[in-house]
Amino acid sequence: MRVKRDDAAYRCYFGSDPAVVLKLEAFTSLSKDNRAALSSISRNIRYVDARRDLISEGDKPRFVHLVLDGWACRYKTLPDGKRQIVSLFVPGDFCDLNVYILRHMDHSIGAITRLKVAMITPDEMGSLTAERPRVTQALWWHELVTVAIQREWTLNLGQRSAYERLAHLLTELYLRLDAVRRARDGRCDFPLTQNDLADATGLTSVHVNRTLQELRRDALIELERKQLHIRDLKRMMDVAMFNPNYLHLDHEGRHLNANS
Amino acid sequence: MRVKRDDAAYRCYFGSDPAVVLKLEAFTSLSKDNRAALSSISRNIRYVDARRDLISEGDKPRFVHLVLDGWACRYKTLPDGKRQIVSLFVPGDFCDLNVYILRHMDHSIGAITRLKVAMITPDEMGSLTAERPRVTQALWWHELVTVAIQREWTLNLGQRSAYERLAHLLTELYLRLDAVRRARDGRCDFPLTQNDLADATGLTSVHVNRTLQELRRDALIELERKQLHIRDLKRMMDVAMFNPNYLHLDHEGRHLNANS
């Protein structure tokens, strides 16, 4: 008998929690009940092909999206054709809590890889938060961390050199993947092209290429075939001036821990 | 007899609401009752001298801050001494809804001018939102706009030239001040030094200086004695590739309008 891997019951029973739960538990641990509620909210599933938009600038937002598998990015384009990736989503990330308050999207969300997302209705979100204060707290934490990351990107673009900037971005993504158990021993999937990296760091792809070579030469990373290996995380954080406090991954809500 | 809310004569006669109310009413108009609740939440007042911190990185956040008067900035510093202003606050802006969920501030908030802020306790916020769903909606809108601005800054730093970047920042601030009636006929107070502008745009103050001169030479702005005059807003938005949709100032919540 085969059991489908993304069956919520399966996950709850056999232990491998979905990425959201892992992510939110970096803030506070959750009761079995709350974990189940979070898992079962992901019933309305949609797949998006790599390089297609999940939602585009100008669209009316109808759902909260939750990334179950794959990577996505939020991007904005300028009339002169320039494009900036303003954030990246990895499994366990909500795209936009409460977006549906707004009339129109002011940016697009595109799939980097083939993407599996849950589409959650305002009503579902409403009843989740109404019934589960602890989950609500955790979602607030998620929101605050998301903005904190956005601010760190602002700092990254404004003050760090190309070399530091790339080192910082790679480190951040590694740590975020690690938090949802998608990284190990300094290694993780890394589906971004050098072009994506360029759009995310405000550099050209040519310069990204040369700078990655420098990082490799300095024995900080290996990066090929969509696999990233951070060879020396400590030194990497050093050169990137990486201060992990903005990720707030340190179980800051542990005083709320569930009696579970 | 009904009077339109944004009729200047009405305001002159009846006196004007505090900046928060003006700001939130860019989203949805509020009942007298809700307006009063918002005004009266600002009872615990604190003054901060220009160039002093309101709260510093590492501090435990205890209050939600609301800027009543003056300008402030959120900034982050790097171990090598570089500093990035990641956001600016003008009257009517909340500094951080819900921050107190986090253990430590990952950035500092500093006063640009002498500052008058309301310090709101978590409890006060809680009862405000518990009793007033419409205000809660408006606060959510405030939050979403704040993040949208942060994303636009990311785009600004990543893709716009110095000239476009400064034009964009000046335009944004002008429009934000306009929304709380602190601007008129293209003119507004503008207390930022060229150094502040440099820290906010990721440029050096020398280059900011030269670029401002260009903007003046092109008859786009006047800027002296802490007064900004945008001489041609339309052309300014053009050169800055300024798309105002991210500010969501267009009464997007008008379907919720109070007693209207």
Add this chain to the structure above:
DNA sequence: CGTCTGGTTGATACGACTCAAATTTGGTGG
């Protein structure tokens, strides 16, 4: 096998930085 996307290399150009000094402005006290 041809095509396409992503990665790599080289030569050259330019926008923004650095450093250093001069000038103006605004505030303060005599």
Add this chain to the structure above:
DNA sequence: CCACCAAATTTGAGTCGTATCAACCAGACG
């Protein structure tokens, strides 16, 4: 009211990091 000082702005000369443009190469795919 003026003299003084610190902060902010302005100017100049020289340099550097990153962009631009144009090829070329490798692997994936149909």
